[in-house]
Amino acid sequence: MYKYTEFDTAFVAERNRQFRAQVERRIDGSLTEDEFKPLRLMNGLYLQLHAYMLRVAVPYGSLDPAKMRQLAYLAERWDKGYGHFTTRTNIQFNWPRLRDVPDMLDALAEVGMHAIQTSGNTIRNITSDHFAGAAADEIEDPRPVAELLRQWSTDHPEFQFLPRKFKIAVIASESDRAVMKSHDIGIRIVERNGTRGYEIWIGGGMGRTPMVAKRLKAFLPRADLLPYLEAILATYNRLGRRDNKYKARVKITVHETGLDEIRELVEAEFPNRRAAFTGIDQAWLDRIDAAFVTPALTSRDPAPYTAARDADPVFRAWTDTNVTPHKHPDHGIVTISLKAHGATPGDASADQMRMVADLAETYGNGDIRVTHAQNLVLPHVALADIPAVHAALRDAGLATGNIGLASDIIACPGMDYCALATARSIPVAQGISNRLEELKIEHDVGHLQIKISGCINACGHHHVGHIGILGLDRAGVENYQITLGGDPSESTAIGTRTGPGFAYDEIVSAVERLILAYLDLREGPDETFLQAYTRLGMAPFKSALYDGQGRAHAAE
């Protein structure tokens, strides 16, 4: 894992010193809120519905035990004993007081963390594959490139005032576990004729105008990455719509300008940018690369794992959903669900964070990941140790075996916390997962991704949910629209709206009807919800949702 250099440490310390002085000047009246707001947003501090919220960056979702323990410390010392992991693999603290935030940032700096560029019209936290370094199907660990981009984009003077926020993801396999094509720029590390390079995707995004990214370049040589990205960003910086916030994302720029035209502009700008790069970035990437060594995993007899699976059906069921094959055959990738039935998706208590840190230290080679689906991952665990990991997780309330199942729901904070929300999303997730638990059907249902957003900005990724739910305010009442057929994987697709929305007290039953209809309609247990929808289309699901309700849906 990358460790801060003296430069990084000094940079973050200086930013924290500046922000501490800015907070003091806000409190003593020297700064107005209009003056202070952009400064606090640059440092990840929002003012939400009930309190301030501090969004801390978790670059490419990677944590180590020391970082995780410090997050637990922040949660207890300055918040209400928990944190909320987000769909950008960041963590949010919901209750900090303004005076305490400089101390929180200093505490983060002690472990090489910060909240810089977690807001504002800048390049945001770079996300990646949460199985990076462990996945059997990856070409290489994509995180060194993500770290290079983090360093390049942090405080980049040209890209501090973009038309709108800008999100980049990096992956290195055919499988897309990072929703890469929903990013402003998606980067896939590829190999051609024995040479590694990058496939560059542009203009993906969710929000009120969801778009799947388009391929801008099929193969970009390694040394050209930063200058090519600068050429893209510079083109966007010039063309992006600053007159209309809703048309300011690069997806709209690409849509309105046309992909070919954008490509020509980028290619025309590229030589100017390339000339400024002397190769020091590549030397630097080599140094970063050296910090991301996959732990030296030794061969371990997996017999205890097999024996535990045979003896304990609960353990067996949990491993079926939460353990993924590792590139090393004696190891597994353990996903820790933060989706206990009825719990808030993505929330972890300070005690749970410390437990995960302990497990990572004892069994997991000190490596922890945050997923965009709001779960945690121990990427390198010997199969022989997984029974002990499971027992410890069970004692901490973290052994829910539902990864990839219907109760593994993404939900944004919604109107329970967020100042932008138009409806609640957390209680809808809680209601659905409780209902699934009552019915005991989710293992039979199998792979099904439900994603819930509490407003059109789509932080809850509803557009790419197999079942997507969007909470809106319709004439002063919460109303929930359903979309079907979204797909967050490498075959990325945007869901289609079913029709009129449902009231808060109807939405859980509506989702239940969809799931029960799928069980009736599928050709067999091997046909997933998404496959059944693709085969059958909207009609039978629409019928399950709306027929026989015997009432008018006024809230179209």
Add this chain to the structure above:
Amino acid sequence: MPREFTPKVITANALLEGDVVYLTDDDRWSRDLAEADILTDEADAQYRLLQAQSRSAEVVGAYLADVRSGADGPEPAHFREEFRRTGPSNRFHGKQADGLQQA
């Protein structure tokens, strides 16, 4: 014909704690919606809002929120304001837990 002015209160978030506050008839900031001054005259409401917005050392983002008159004073007209005066529904935090006197 102009739309009839509906009753409003002035609400904001406290600068230091971020907690929701309401303007009282004696120009204090209260944590309790029941103590809020109900404004029924549009010109008066706009004037009081301008005054409230100038108190930037105390609060952030002052605005007018619709209310209805209830037995115990103003009641939120919209569900967003109901959450603001209560706290989140998934956890017993915020006003519902802390009481109304402190953040």
